[in-house]
Amino acid sequence: MKATVSVTLKRGILDPQGQAVLHALGSLGYQGVKDVRVGKLIELELATNDKAGAEAEVKAMCERLLANTIIEDYRIELVD
Amino acid sequence: MSWWTDLADALSRIGILVFPGSNCDRDCHHVVEQIMGAQAEFIWHKEALLPQLDAVLIPGGFSYGDYLRTGAIARFSPVMAAVTRFAEAGGLVLGICNGFQILLEAGLLPGAMLRNRSLSFICRDVHVRVENRATPFTGRCKPGQVLKLPIAHADGNYYTDPATLSSLKAGNQVVLRYCATDGQVTPAANPNGSLDSIAGITNAAGNVFGLMPHPERSAEALLGNEDGRLILLSLLDSIKSGRFSPKPVMAS
Numbered sequence: 001m002k003a004t005v006s007v008t009l010k011r012g013i014l015d016p017q018g019q020a021v022l023h024a025l026g027s028l029g030y031q032g033v034k035d036v037r038v039g040k041l042i043e044l045e046l047a048t049n050d051k052a053g054a055e056a057e058v059k060a061m062c063e064r065l066l067a068n069t070i071i072e073d074y075r076i077e078l079v080d
Numbered sequence: 081m082s083w084w085t086d087l088a089d090a091l092s093r094i095g096i097l098v099f100p101g102s103n104c105d106r107d108c109h110h111v112v113e114q115i116m117g118a119q120a121e122f123i124w125h126k127e128a129l130l131p132q133l134d135a136v137l138i139p140g141g142f143s144y145g146d147y148l149r150t151g152a153i154a155r156f157s158p159v160m161a162a163v164t165r166f167a168e169a170g171g172l173v174l175g176i177c178n179g180f181q182i183l184l185e186a187g188l189l190p191g192a193m194l195r196n197r198s199l200s201f202i203c204r205d206v207h208v209r210v211e212n213r214a215t216p217f218t219g220r221c222k223p224g225q226v227l228k229l230p231i232a233h234a235d236g237n238y239y240t241d242p243a244t245l246s247s248l249k250a251g252n253q254v255v256l257r258y259c260a261t262d263g264q265v266t267p268a269a270n271p272n273g274s275l276d277s278i279a280g281i282t283n284a285a286g287n288v289f290g291l292m293p294h295p296e297r298s299a300e301a302l303l304g305n306e307d308g309r310l311i312l313l314s315l316l317d318s319i320k321s322g323r324f325s326p327k328p329v330m331a332s
Contacts, residue, residue: 009194013239014273016199040148065156068149068185070192071239 001046003058004077007067008039042066051078092118092319095133097163097179099125099143099154104176104296108139111296115309116316125157134319135172136163138179140232140294150193150235151181160186171326172216173288174315177233180280180290189283189290190248191240196233197273203232205305206271208256208279208293209263215255215282216318217289220310226263227256227307229293231271236292238274238281248281256280256291287324 009015017038025033044061048054058076067074094112098105105122112120123130125143130136143154154160160182167173167188175183183189196202205228210221221227240248248254256279260269270277272292280291295308318324 013194014197016195016197016273020199065152066148068152068192070241071194 001049001051001054002079003044003046003054004079005042005044005058005062005066006039006075006077007042007062007072008037008074009071010073013071039072049080051080054078092116092134092316093121093132094118094135094137094319095121095123095130096137096139097125097159098122098139099141099157101143101145102139102141102178104140104178104294107294107296108137108176111299111308111312112137115299116312118316118319123159125154125159128158128162130159130162130166133166133171134325135174135315136166138163138173138175138182139296140177140179143178143182146178146235149185150178151183151185154178154182155185164188166326167283167288169326170285170287170324172315172318172324174217174311175288175290176294176296177231177236177292180292181235183288183290188288189281190244191238191275191281193235194237194239194273195235196237196271199234201232201234202236202271203230204271205230205298206279206293207259207261207263207269209259209265210255211257212252212255212282214252215286215289215314216324217282217311217314218255219314219317221314224263225310226259226261227293227310228298228305229295229307230297230305231293233272233292236272236274238278238292240275245276247284248278249276251284253282253284253286254278254280255282255289256293 018036298305298308
């Protein structure tokens with residue numbers, strides 16, 4: 001089973017990388033972009049096929065290491 | 081045992097952590113021995129126990145290549161569990177730059193670091209105002225003294241939630257704030273976008289201090305700046321006072 005974890009800065013925290021990309025897109029003529037958030041994508045290959053157990057374990061990984069929950073939100077997607 | 085060990089026993093002993101990617105460890109060793117007149121001891125990150133120490137210094141650098149987040153991997157090194165026990169027993173811990181980032185990730189200090197507002201790595205002298213001189217790290221400073229110190233970082237944009245910021249302020253834990261040469265704290269004098277212009281904080285107990293500027297790079301007239309001595313020598317005074325000796329703890 002694979003898990004994909006996306007980590008982004010929390011809403012309300014200024015994302016300077018996102019702002020830089022937003023301005024660059026604007027200068028390329030893409031005026032329709034209202035906001036950009038840049039984050040991290042972490043792919044995990046898991047030994048288990050137990051979805052509930054995997055979800056709980058990856059959540060614990062996020063809380064302990066993969067994300068800093070003071071500044072970041074995370075989203076977990078599991079793929080068989 | 082001999083005159084030499086007697087002498088060594090009399091010297092203050094400061095441990096300097098070394099992670100893969102630490103690069104200010106030798107500068108710290110130099111100032112501990114040459115400026116503070118103490119005994120410096122490198123401690124590799126794999127060590128699970130600390131020797132008998134009077135203080136722990138976590139130097140700057142790029143521990144583990146700053147992978148994931150600055151300090152995020154170093155925080156799980158065996159030595160950090162020992163440093164946490166040392167800090168909880170009241171021992172003095174000083175984290176400089178990446179050392180500060182590691183202390184934040186380890187939860188020994190509150191908050192987190194964001195990328196600098198400018199997205200640039202900033203390497204230059206800044207001015208900081210001493211907001212609290214009643215700490216083990218600032219006793220030699222005058223109230224409100226402005227120090228010129230160098231910074232060199234890409235992730236020094238301190239952030240914490242409003243409730244934690246209030247408690248930091250209420251507890252006088254904000255020790256250094258970025259300021260102009262005249263001591264005014266202004267947005268223009270804030271190099272990295274740090275919340276409330278915070279450059280250095282202590283924990284609630286006051287024995288753990290993290291700061292982004294580098295006192296070890298500014299402690300000698302030869303280098304054109306001695307302001308960093310005040311922080312290093314304040315720490316030495318605190319060690320010698322004996323008031324911050326870590327309480328003995330049972331090995332776990």
